[in-house]
Amino acid sequence: MRIGILTSGGDCPGLNAVIRGAVIKGDRIHGQTFLGIKDGWRGLVEDDIVPLPRHDVRGLSRQGGTILGTSRTNPFDGGGAEQVRTVMTHHEMDAVIAIGGEGTLTAARRLSDEGINIVGVPKTIDNDLSATDYTFGFDTAVAIATESIDRLRTTAESHHRCMVVEVMGRHVGWIALHAGLAAGAHAILVPEVPQSLEQVGEWVRSARDRGRAPVVVVAEGFSLAGEEHVVAPRGLDAFGRPRLGGIGERLGPMLEELTGIETRCATLGHLQRGGVPSAYDRVLATRFGTAAIDAVVDKKWGTMVSLSGTDVVTVDLHDATTKLKTVPRARYDEAAILFG
Numbered sequence: 001m002r003i004g005i006l007t008s009g010g011d012c013p014g015l016n017a018v019i020r021g022a023v024i025k026g027d028r029i030h031g032q033t034f035l036g037i038k039d040g041w042r043g044l045v046e047d048d049i050v051p052l053p054r055h056d057v058r059g060l061s062r063q064g065g066t067i068l069g070t071s072r073t074n075p076f077d078g079g080g081a082e083q084v085r086t087v088m089t090h091h092e093m094d095a096v097i098a099i100g101g102e103g104t105l106t107a108a109r110r111l112s113d114e115g116i117n118i119v120g121v122p123k124t125i126d127n128d129l130s131a132t133d134y135t136f137g138f139d140t141a142v143a144i145a146t147e148s149i150d151r152l153r154t155t156a157e158s159h160h161r162c163m164v165v166e167v168m169g170r171h172v173g174w175i176a177l178h179a180g181l182a183a184g185a186h187a188i189l190v191p192e193v194p195q196s197l198e199q200v201g202e203w204v205r206s207a208r209d210r211g212r213a214p215v216v217v218v219a220e221g222f223s224l225a226g227e228e229h230v231v232a233p234r235g236l237d238a239f240g241r242p243r244l245g246g247i248g249e250r251l252g253p254m255l256e257e258l259t260g261i262e263t264r265c266a267t268l269g270h271l272q273r274g275g276v277p278s279a280y281d282r283v284l285a286t287r288f289g290t291a292a293i294d295a296v297v298d299k300k301w302g303t304m305v306s307l308s309g310t311d312v313v314t315v316d317l318h319d320a321t322t323k324l325k326t327v328p329r330a331r332y333d334e335a336a337i338l339f340g
């Protein structure tokens, strides 16, 4: 069997570990041949495909990024299933393993509906896919954000300042919630739960009154209560201009004015997606890679591998792409007891 692998959408620590797990298992157990599709769907519709022999994946589980490259190309803007079928036939490719987030998996589902042999592997640092308990990349992103907040706290304490830390999460606040909890933030702000400026100011003042340097962790998709909730296009602000400052940069001066406490903001941005994956993410990604091979061998087209408890299972791509996994109110309230 000849199998193409692609990584699509925003990159994420652990992508290379999936590729390695799939290629080693497929080569060793089933004698399969692998093809590397460059830059996600772009490579599949534009026929940018290279051999992916086993020796090319050596040592990959600890390497960040993706050796295949990635893009946010939608295959339906480039010929759709017909073009994909033509390219696959040209390479005698029997199946595609598509590693990606919500957009990638939605495209994979549509292609599968049109008869393309596809198995999906979920990835996102945001951990917002409802059909899997965890996605690899999340653990690494939370660890990087936590360490960054710890570091920002010591400088804030030295200067008696408040620190606003913006983390990733356009639609959901999982990174903010987990990193904020781990680092002992005095307020955590997530897109799912709008808060008023006055409430955030109260938490900041309360921390200061106890002699602490207030730390506010805010997810990039958070909006203040009463403000229109706008999810800006990637790389652009809500008005379509190059994104210079997000919610963190806006919130810092507002809090400073309200509380009179000198405030600085740090936006962690793509630091959260870079570098080596954590041990947890390497293990999960490797398991997803080997499980994707099982799904291919069993011809489970139109499915996605997923973590259920501690087991790796397969789920229908239709169920995997219907709704985002948001932070439940009870989980937020559990953390909010510790604010201020």
Ligand code: F6P
Pocket: 010, 101, 124, 125, 126, 168, 169, 170, 220, 234, 235, 273
């Ligand atoms: O979806 C993952 C994610 O990292 C989001 O948290 C973030 O908003 C977005 O990707 C950033 O995308 P880009 O790398 O295209 O700027």
